[in-house]
Amino acid sequence: MNRALPVAKFTAIALTLVCLIALPSAYLAAQATGGTIVGTVIDSTGAAVANADVEARSVGTNVAATAKTGDTGLYRFDNLLPGAYKITAKASGFKTISQTADVQVSRTFSLNLTLVPGSTSETIEVSGAPPLIDAATPEIGTTYETDTLRSIPTAGAGILGVINLSLLQSGVGSSGGLGAGTGPSVSGQRPRNNNFTVEGIDENDKGVTGPIMYVPNDAVGNFTILQNQFSPEFGHSTGGQFNTSILSGTNSFHGTAYEYFQNRNLNAIDNAVVLTTSPGTKPKNPRFDRNRFGGQVGGPIFKNKLFFFVNYERTPIGEASTPAAVLAPTALGYTQLQAALTGAGASTANVDALQNWAVAPSSNGSPFDMCTSQTPSAACAATVPIDVGTLPIQAPFFQNNSDLTTSMDYNLSDRDQIRGRYVYNKLSQIDNTATLPAFYTNVVIPGHLVSLAEFHTFTSALSNEVRVGYLRTGFNYVVGNQTFLPSLDA
DSSP: OOOOOOHHHHHHHHHHHHHHHHSOTTTSOOOOSSEEEEEEEEETTSOBOTTOEEEEEETTTOOEEEEEOOTTOEEEEEEEOSEEEEEEEEOTTBOEEEEEEEEOTTOEEEOOEEEOBSOTTSEEEEOSOOOOOOOSSOOEEEEEEHHHHHHOGGGGSSTTGGGGGGGGSTTEEOOTTSOSOSSOEETTOOGGGOEEEETTEEOBOTTTOSBOOOOOGGGEEEEEEEEESOOGGGOSOSSOEEEEEEOOOOSSOEEEEEEEEEETTTSOOOHHHHHTSOTTSOOOOOOEEEEEEEEEEEEEEETTTEEEEEEEEEEEEEEEEEEEEEEEEOHHHHHHHHHHHHHTTOOOHHHHHHHHHSOOOOOOSOOEEEEEEEOTTSOEEEEEEEOEEEEEEEEEEEEEEEEEEEEEEEEOSSSEEEEEEEEEEEEEEEEOOSSSGGGOEEEEEEEEEEEEEEEEEEETTEEEEEEEEEEEEOOBOOOOOOOOOTTOOO
16 A cells, blocks of 8 residues: 655655755765866966866767866866876966876876966877876775786686786785685785775675675776775775776777686696606696686767666686595495384484485495494493495586676766666586585576766766665575485475
8 A cells, every 4th residue: 555755754855865965075975986086277387277177078988077276276076987088278378288197996196287378279288198196195006907907817817807906916915814704815904804896886795705796807997906094985894995897888889709718728737636646647637617708899879978888708617526435334234224223213214215315335344333322421332333335426516607797877968977887697506515416406696786876066176976786696505306205204
């Protein structure tokens, strides 16, 4: 049954939302999903140039953000999508100056511009300038961009993907024996102290700590690790801050197909394999096949307005089965076991059922002594020998990963942008934790991450972001179709 919301309650909610939207981003900040450029516009004497027009225009999408300098010549651009931008400044009585800058996720870079007297119709193009540095914050961090993410082999090893690149940084090491958690150790802290986000959305595994979602390397626009002195918006953890941003579409259609292949024939033979190989036999690595392949496409739906990006990747992994063995009663042993239980007045239903799955092996000549009575101190007072044999077990291993990554960017106006992201993971693998192969089953682990954000610029000094995030994962364990004896109720 639907009920009308009381007018007073509705009014209170509406006023609350209006107040939240009107707050400056500096006071209501979430984890940054874009980059920031700040700087000062001065003249050739070093004096600040007030009311200068500054523009940041994306090279890929042609989308522009504008600002005016204040009395001190300061300008600022927040929430810029990662990528190359052309920063232009002009003021009356000065030549226009233009310089290309690279914006990175979760980073604040400084770019000061110097105007020289002349006509605004004349433009000075600055080229060959050194890379921008973060002089506005005390953060210690590193950002890896698309080309690096694709070209460094370390990023392709294992399910952590680009997170492996953090091991290249000083002060970042493998987890070692520092405690539970997934991922590296930052500044000597436990991996549990790390914080993982995708497009600013929390994706931490609340059980053991670590990333839940996987974003393929080729779908990552920027990957940033902040090690220390990060701003309050990153909160949550005292370890490393790992933020992943997804590629966006541009004004040009572009597509890629890729494959990364590893198997035992491409890997060097491990010394442990050599030591366990029989003399006169050529050593061979155990089976290992990992084939990561996929494709992507991105481009404009409406040029300068609406852009899309889609990446799909699949990674089947096959490894050698793990040999194991358990002791099980032989045919004689089952007879001895049933006789002992019957003599003790106990039910033989469990033994009858066990014979269906633990098929009687051959005797190994070393009977197992089963205790049939105990003293009050729990010591065994009487035993019955049960003939047992070795039951060999082969535990197969495989994983199939399917990963879909998408992004949407809509430039409503010079003051409003909407960004949407959707990541889907599906891991299919065999659940071989049961003792007997008859009870192995397939398990499917899905994951969904959604991010939808709206950015609005009120003035050059006041902006706001509204973001909604959704994360879901689960473990779909199943039970096989085995049937048991009527005497068993489960």
